[in-house]
Amino acid sequence: MTTAPLTAPPATRSDADWWRQAAVYQIYPRSFADGNGDGIGDLRGIISRIPYLAELGVDAVWLSPFYPSALADGGYDVDHYRDVDPTIGTLEEFDEMVTALHGVGIKLIVDVVPNHSSDRHEWFREALSAPKGSPARERYIFRDGRGEHGEEPPADWTSIFSGPAWTRVPDGQWYLHSFATEQPDFNWKHPEVHEDFLRTLRFWSDRGVDGFRIDVAHGLSKDLGEVLPSSAELKAMPKDGTHPLWDRDDVHEIYAEWRELFDQYEPPRIAVAEAWVETPERRAKYASPEGLGQAFNFDLMEADFDAGHFRDIVADNLAQSAVTGSSTTWVFSNHDGVRHATRYGLPPRAGRPVKQGAQWVAAGGPEDGIDRELGLRRARAATMLELALPGSAYLYQGEELGLHEVAEIPDEQRQDPAFWRTTAGDRGFDGLGRDGCRVPLPWTRSGSSFGFGEGGAHLPQPAWFADFSVEAEDGAAGSTLEMYREALRLRGELQGEESLEWDEALSGGDVLAFERPGGWLSVTNFGAQPVALPVGEVLLASGELEAAADGTSQLPGATTVWLRRSEA
Incomplete structure (x- = not known):
């Protein structure tokens, strides 16, 4: 593997605007590179691969959660927001990583998870040991149950990962969790929640973090009222800013607070919202310069490989960004979706949600019902189109190698709650959960983990990874890796006005x-x-x-x- 010199490239745009047309590389820490040989990716592994990132030519890294966590949801169940999980590293290693990234001109964006904490968070443990109605419980959303003895949940709501959205605690009350049971939702009406997240944002900004990706940005503000609607009533309610749970207008009051903090830094810290909302107009609110400043556009992840559909999406999103003054974002793959090399090798989705894109796994894996070669050709073409567009491009680790989704993971080795919390006949999240796009990367042609680490890999890697490894593609004319490198190099040279x-x-x-x-x-x-x-x-x-x-x-x-x- 060739190595890029550890020197910063010359600036090509004003420092405050670096994000507007940046190429951002998402790292899922546990699956990128393992530096200590325990089978789990870590900060030391990331540090060792910074020359690779520099040679790839990305402008920034987005680091998925690295905080202490029981991994009930891949790290999105956070025990402590101002620390590093011991299996991933230390704060000192985090600081070393920031310095090394900045040394080669790469910015750092970190994930923040403000909708919910882990059930191991000190606040939630305090809430469980405190009585009903106590200030400690007010930081979360607790309710009495229905029925003669409160034995039924406050409402018949279903969580994102299937199953009830309410869990009962020993004294009889119930708490709301929009996702897994281990992820209790915060009560953002509580001033201590506001104050603590401002402290968290300041903590990481002071350590040199350049920006933040906001998980479930549309879910923080909730207004449940005294009488809770049924699940059917909830689904029928418009998501126009008045919904009890999702995309409420008053959520932007939170982000106005955050923007005030971000603008205290020079250059200002940036943020990008993960906001699954109903209309382009609703999404534009998150990209407001008075708020987060940018919002993910997932439209191309939902699209078939079709010229007309692509053109409509590009035109619509460029029009949105012109209204907000933001720049749009483009993304084909991430840690929550089926890799686009696989999606494009399947029959047209015809509007089905991306998270239902892996119906092919029921046929036995990637060799059944998928044209792998066509899928990769289309993925490469789509990526080059993406990198030619004005706006920022978010790339997911391994897509630069042309990786397909990994289907052949034994049930007992799967980790995603989207798999385990649904029944075999109702796995609607994406067929077999999200583990298939989170398999550790192949760096070498051989070895117990294809160079991921000396201690193997926490998810099984298929034999075909050998031919898609960095070692196999590095310097190989026509390889997907070399195409990405050259496309990113040219993009940096050619990129002009956002039009x-x-x-x-x-x-x-x-x-x-x-x-x-x-x-x-x-x-x-x-x-x-x-x-x-x-x-x-x-x-x-x-x-x-x-x-x-x-x-x-x-x-x-x-x-x-x-x-x-x-x-x-």
Whole structure:
């Protein structure tokens, strides 16, 4: 593996605006690299791979939760918000990682989980030992049950991971958990909750963190009232800012507090909302400059590989960002969804949610019901289109290797509550949960964990990982890794104003083409048949170009090319 020098590259944009068109690489810490050989990825492993990240050419790293946790939900059940899980590292190693990342010009974004804590959090332990109606319980959402003796939950609500959304404690009261039982929801009407999260944001900002990804950003504010609606009534309520649980208008009062804190730093700390909301207008509120400043756009994760659908999504999201003054975000894969190389090898989803995209696993795994080669070709083409767009691109670890979803994980080795908390006939989260995209990365062709660490890997890696390892792809012409490296390098050189112009002469049918400032062009052929290649200097293509019988060049199906227009 080649190694990039540990020196900071020259700045290409004002420091305060670094995020607007950044390429951000998501690290799921437990599955990236293991530095101490215990089978779990850690900060020491990340530090060892910073030269790899620098050579890849990303602008920032987004670090998924690394806090102390029982792993009831992959680290999103947080025991302590201002510390590092001992299996992952120490605060001193965190500081070393920040310094090393900044030394090569890479910013750091960390996950914050403000909707709920772990049931092992000191506040929740205090709440359980305190009496009903006590101040300690007011930090969470406790209610008396229904029935003669309070034996029924306060409402028949279902959690995101299936099963009841209320759990009873020994004295008879019930607490709300929108997700797993081990994840009690905070009561954001309590001033101590506000104060403690401001302390947390300040703690990490003072340690050099450049920004924050806000988990379940649309869920913090709740207004339950005296009489709780039924599950059916709750589902029928519009999510227009008045819903009791989700995307309430007053949630933005919280983020206004946070923005005031973020702006005390130079440059200001940035934030991006994970907000699954009903309309573009609702999402735009989270991207307000008075609030978090940016919000995830998951639309391309929900889209089939279709030129018309892609164009509509791009146009709509660029229009939204123009209204808010923010920049939009583009993402195809993350720790919660089926990898896009796999999604694009499946039959069209036709509007089914991305989390139901792994119905193929029921057929026995990735060799049944999936065209792996086509899926990867489409994923490479989609990624090059993504990296040509104005706005920030969020990349998930391993996609630069062309990894597919891993299906062949024995039930007893699965870790995701989305798998374990639902029945075999009702696994709607994504078929087999999210473990398939969280399998530790392959760094070498061989070894007990393909170079992940000396002590093996906490989730089983398939044999085919060998051919998708960093070692196999490093320096290999045409490999997915080398395509990503070159695309990110060119993106840094070519990126200009946050705008594009559709090339109507080239677009149409299965072809989508647009020009960026500076005269460079992105053209994607979404179809199966080759089309004429536009005139211009080819900068990069996601696959090999073809020659027609008359000698002219053609753009094959499921391929993107970047060109610089020829001078007249």
